[in-house]
Amino acid sequence: MKRILIVEDETVIAELERDYLQVDGYDVDIAADGTQGLELGLTGDYDLIILDVMLPGISGFEVCRKIRETRHIPILMVTAKKEDIDMIRGLGLGADDYITKPFKPVELVARVKAHLARYERLVGAKESKQSKDEVRIRGLYIDYTARRVYLHDQEIVLTTKEFELLYFLALHPNHVFSKDQLFERVWGMDALGDAQTVTVHIRKLREKIETDTANAQYIETVWGAGYRFRL
Incomplete structure (x- = not known):
């Protein structure tokens, strides 16, 4: 129950x-x-x-x-x-x-x-392939099962939506997603709010995982198109 x-x-x-x-x-x-x-x-x-x-x-x-x-x-x-x-x-x-x-x-x-x-x-990790349970990209480690994120062995505390957004982008490196696409995939079509929520969460993520937010190493802005996770 x-x-x-x-x-x-x-x-x-x-x-x-x-x-x-x-x-x-x-x-x-x-x-x-x-x-x-x-x-x-x-x-x-x-x-x-x-x-x-x-x-x-x-x-x-x-x-x-x-x-x-x-x-x-x-x-x-x-x-x-x-x-x-x-x-x-x-x-x-x-x-x-x-x-x-x-x-x-x-x-x-x-x-x-x-x-x-x-x-x-x-969180149904048991239904996911093991390869998707852990993502490792250039010092960034995402443990989906434990829902924890580490950057150069230092744990980064993320909110639920920050984690889901980062995990989704990291699973699809080099793929450009518009704000509307990310909002639909992470928040769901029935969620209240709008695509501006994505912008806020991207900014928060960058503050936590990027050494220099002006020169993003992980989450890039593709002007006029959306965001891309660099492989």
Whole structure:
């Protein structure tokens, strides 16, 4: 049974979300503030986290950042403010998706199902060939099974989407992908957002893996076309 953590300080909303998810067969826990949510998110064996932005104690943004340092499970953020949506899109917080209040519980359940299914496909390493489990290119080592990345033997901490984007590009070296193609392949056609998200994540990746971001050694910009991973 899949386990889901709801971090929500509005009791009525949290219990409504829990009830709908339990009807669909999920095991659900609720945390009423950011501090408890962070503790459970870091120590509990959860498959997905539903995380409200506005929380007492620690904000949802900070909870998301800290969980992303060690966990790669899907995080669905809940917000009621457009400004928060812009932050989720632009700051590379590590959230996989967001949903705005008010929302229909059935929509939330549908999002949860979609992200769990997609995550299972991505981490289904046993169905992948061994050659795809590990990618080694000029000092960069990607361990798909462990979902860890090393640059010259130093581990690089990536968000879920940063890892997926890097892994996808590295599996297709010297192939040019447009921003729209990358958004469809990594985020999925049903994901909210747009191709500008790809630009933000490419910039974040370069900051983490490139010695000189102005002269990229791994991820090149092909002007007017998209991005290419150099072999």
